[in-house]
Amino acid sequence: MTQLMLTSTVENYLKALLKLSNQGENRVSTGDLAKALHVTPGSATSMIKTLAEAGLAHHKPHYGVLLTEKGHILAVHVVRRHRIIELFLVNVLEMEWDEVHAEAEQLEHVVSDEVITRMDKLLGYPTLDPHGDPIPTADGMFIERPLHPLSQCEAGQRVQVARISDQNSSFLKFAESHGLTLGATIEVQRRNEHAESITLQSNEEEITLGFTAANRIEVEFVK
Amino acid sequence: MTQLMLTSTVENYLKALLKLSNQGENRVSTGDLAKALHVTPGSATSMIKTLAEAGLAHHKPHYGVLLTEKGHILAVHVVRRHRIIELFLVNVLEMEWDEVHAEAEQLEHVVSDEVITRMDKLLGYPTLDPHGDPIPTADGMFIERPLHPLSQCEAGQRVQVARISDQNSSFLKFAESHGLTLGATIEVQRRNEHAESITLQSNEEEITLGFTAANRIEVEFVK
DNA sequence: CACTCCTTTTTGATTAGTCAAAAATTATAC
DNA sequence: GTATAATTTTTGACTAATCAAAAAGGAGTG
Ligand SMILES: [Mn+2]
Ligand SMILES: [Mn+2]
Ligand SMILES: [Mn+2]
Ligand SMILES: [Mn+2]
Numbered sequence: 001m002t003q004l005m006l007t008s009t010v011e012n013y014l015k016a017l018l019k020l021s022n023q024g025e026n027r028v029s030t031g032d033l034a035k036a037l038h039v040t041p042g043s044a045t046s047m048i049k050t051l052a053e054a055g056l057a058h059h060k061p062h063y064g065v066l067l068t069e070k071g072h073i074l075a076v077h078v079v080r081r082h083r084i085i086e087l088f089l090v091n092v093l094e095m096e097w098d099e100v101h102a103e104a105e106q107l108e109h110v111v112s113d114e115v116i117t118r119m120d121k122l123l124g125y126p127t128l129d130p131h132g133d134p135i136p137t138a139d140g141m142f143i144e145r146p147l148h149p150l151s152q153c154e155a156g157q158r159v160q161v162a163r164i165s166d167q168n169s170s171f172l173k174f175a176e177s178h179g180l181t182l183g184a185t186i187e188v189q190r191r192n193e194h195a196e197s198i199t200l201q202s203n204e205e206e207i208t209l210g211f212t213a214a215n216r217i218e219v220e221f222v223k
Numbered sequence: 224m225t226q227l228m229l230t231s232t233v234e235n236y237l238k239a240l241l242k243l244s245n246q247g248e249n250r251v252s253t254g255d256l257a258k259a260l261h262v263t264p265g266s267a268t269s270m271i272k273t274l275a276e277a278g279l280a281h282h283k284p285h286y287g288v289l290l291t292e293k294g295h296i297l298a299v300h301v302v303r304r305h306r307i308i309e310l311f312l313v314n315v316l317e318m319e320w321d322e323v324h325a326e327a328e329q330l331e332h333v334v335s336d337e338v339i340t341r342m343d344k345l346l347g348y349p350t351l352d353p354h355g356d357p358i359p360t361a362d363g364m365f366i367e368r369p370l371h372p373l374s375q376c377e378a379g380q381r382v383q384v385a386r387i388s389d390q391n392s393s394f395l396k397f398a399e400s401h402g403l404t405l406g407a408t409i410e411v412q413r414r415n416e417h418a419e420s421i422t423l424q425s426n427e428e429e430i431t432l433g434f435t436a437a438n439r440i441e442v443e444f445v446k
Numbered sequence: 447c448a449c450t451c452c453t454t455t456t457t458g459a460t461t462a463g464t465c466a467a468a469a470a471t472t473a474t475a476c
Numbered sequence: 477g478t479a480t481a482a483t484t485t486t487t488g489a490c491t492a493a494t495c496a497a498a499a500a501g502g503a504g505t506g
Contacts, residue, residue, distance in 0.1 A: 031483065103337075230492080253454055268454065
């Protein structure tokens with residue numbers, strides 16, 4: 001239970017663990033963690049041990065890692081900072097939604113609670129970031145909405161874009177240029193299972209996305 | 224001329240060198256640099272060598288250090304970021320002038336040029352930060368005003384507070400609580416050379432400062 | 447010039463985070 | 477169930493930044 005500095009590196013590991021344990025089952029593999037952070041498996045193993053030592057993660061060697069409650073709380077707070085910062089950059093500094101992720105990725109580690117509190121207030125206590133990701137509350141609660149991956153929608157469905165992954169800046173630019181912004185209503189024209197693609201009517205144009213790309217978009221069904 | 228990462232540490236050394244070479248003569252001693260950064264002289268020596276190696280400083284051993292033009296330009300840009308951030312925190316996020324320095328000290332190393340440009344625009348291209356320090360222009364020019372240390376003012380002089388050192392948060396709180404804010408007009412009642420103190424009339428109250436404290440305030444003369 | 451004092455530099459160690467490559471372990475195939 | 481493949485862990489090495497303490501250098505005094 002050695003005390004551990006909450007460096008940017010540590011915070012990034014915690015955030016990656018939170019994300020990876022929410023998608024898929026639960027335990028996170030060393031390899032997946034290493035890939036997510038663009039480090040070698042050896043580096044990941046060594047940080048996993050450090051986190052376990054500090055009581056922020058459980059580690060069963062050769063099996064997997066999982067955040068402890070303490071680690072989970074810290075991770076959620078980093079995510080909260082990240083998303084509030086993103087929204088602030090878009091709403092107050094009028095930055096593009098495709099450039100704020102990289103910026104927030106740095107700022108999330110240095111901005112004080114005081115600043116986050118004031119941004120939160122100025123933004124009117126928002127619940128969603130510019131990409132439709134939920135902003136956890138100050139006491140660490142996520143309000144998840146029941147959304148559906150666009151990749152799994154059926155032909156004929158009318159849906160509303162509710163969330164787009166912020167991980168890929170150029171995909172965001174592409175999406176926006178074809179009217180795929182938050183709140184936009186689109187209609188699924190057809191699916192092609194063999195081609196693994198889905199074709200949509202957005203604005204006046206028809207656009208076809210591979211399933212992998214479509215998977216980066218989540219939607220709400222429209223009446 | 225080895226390429227050097229511009230880490231927070233390196234930027235802080237550059238900033239300290241800029242500051243120390245402007246006040247007093249020119250060359251900076253290892254000891255002063257070490258004191259300014261709260262590191263041991265050995266650490267300072269080692270970073271000085273690194274900076275010299277990277278072409279950011281000239282170093283004549285046992286004599287002193289000085290920024291090269293390249294190092295000077297980098298340092299000024301860090302100062303620009305610092306001061307724009309401070310003003311942004313006060314004007315947009317409504318933080319107190321005594322809490323923004325510590326915050327800016329972190330943010331100055333991670334905020335992108337894009338963000339600085341937008342803050343600058345939103346603030347209306349300001350020339351002074353919340354403590355009256357000049358904000359260098361984007362191309363690195365300082366506009367220095369002809370100010371006078373309050374510590375050297377004579378009895379009877381009416382002066383306007385134009386600049387207060389931001390290094391000491393509690394001094395800023397103290398100053399504000401006695402009406403010593405930017406633009407405030409005060410009158411020097413008397414000096415006591417033996418006590419090394421100066422007594423002022425500010426608002427309705429009389430207040431006495433030691434020369435060292437008074438030295439942290441710069442003023443303009445009022446007709 | 448020689449001695450002292452102060453400052454600077456050097457040396458050796460430490461910590462965080464990383465990688466490359468070897469070793470160990472678990473999973474898969476036959 | 478043994479061989480092979482994939483994953484994970486370990487080991488050894490490296491870099492940035494630091495400190496403590498020893499060594500070296502410079503300035504002033506007599
Ligand atoms: Mn993001
Ligand atoms: Mn986001
Ligand atoms: Mn400051
Ligand atoms: Mn300032």
